[in-house]
Amino acid sequence: MKFKFFSFILLCVFFSYTGIANSSFISSNSASLMALDKVTARVSEIFIEVGKPELFGTLEINMFICHSTPPEDPPESAVYLSIDEIRSGEQLNPLFKGWMFASSPGLNPLEHPVYDVWVLRCIDEEEKQIDSGLAPQTGE
Numbered sequence: 845m846k847f848k849f850f851s852f853i854l855l856c857v858f859f860s861y862t863g864i865a866n867s868s869f870i871s872s873n874s875a876s877l878m879a880l881d882k883v884t885a886r887v888s889e890i891f892i893e894v895g896k897p898e899l900f901g902t903l904e905i906n907m908f909i910c911h912s913t914p915p916e917d918p919p920e921s922a923v924y925l926s927i928d929e930i931r932s933g934e935q936l937n938p939l940f941k942g943w944m945f946a947s948s949p950g951l952n953p954l955e956h957p958v959y960d961v962w963v964l965r966c967i968d969e970e971e972k973q974i975d976s977g978l979a980p981q982t983g984e
Contacts (some may be wrong), residue, residue, distance in 0.1 A: 860971065869911040872966035875923050880960040891967070892925075903959055904928045921946040921966045927954055948977040955974065 877890040879900045892898045892907045899905075909924040924945050928936040938959075940954045949962035 868914060869922075870914060870966070870968065872912060872968050874967045875907055875910040876964040876967055877923075879903075879926055879963050880890065882958055884907070889964070890961075899930075900961070901959060902930050903956075903961070904930055905961065905978070910966040912968075919947070921963055921964070923963045928960060929956075931960040 848984065874893040876889060879888050879890055880886070881888075881901055882894075888900065890900060890905065892897050894907055894910070897904050897906045905927050907923060907925045910921065911923075912921040913919060923972060925944065926941040927939045929939050931937055935940060938954055939978055942952055944953075944961075944963045945951055946963045954961045969973060
């Protein structure tokens with residue numbers, strides 16, 4: 845209970861500090877995360893969608909909400925996610941549940957001896973179409 849209250853207060857302070865509190869947010873169904881395996885020094889970009897867990901090593905990452913600011917405001921993406929560790933023969937071990945911010949990855953980080961995960965940005969539908977090659981072609 846104290847952690848949720850602290851997270852809420854931290855979120856309010858962050859938004860009031862950055863001047864985003866009065867801004868409108870753009871909700872997205874997908875986001876881009878960066879993950880680091882500290883043992884192998886492997887860095888991977890993870891594309892995740894709401895309700896579709898992604899695996900990275902022994903981590904299972906679930907995203908619930910992704911908000912970003914409009915283009916005319918200072919850039920910010922905030923993602924609410926949970927990260928669990930999968931151990932063989934055991935239940936999921938919860939490691940992290942809360943908000944992560946693209947502009948301040950150290951504000952509320954995943955604390956794990958092997959993995960680091962941070963937010964890059966929210967991805968809107970147009971950007972997903974361009975990345976997949978489904979965007980309408982202009983010109984001849």
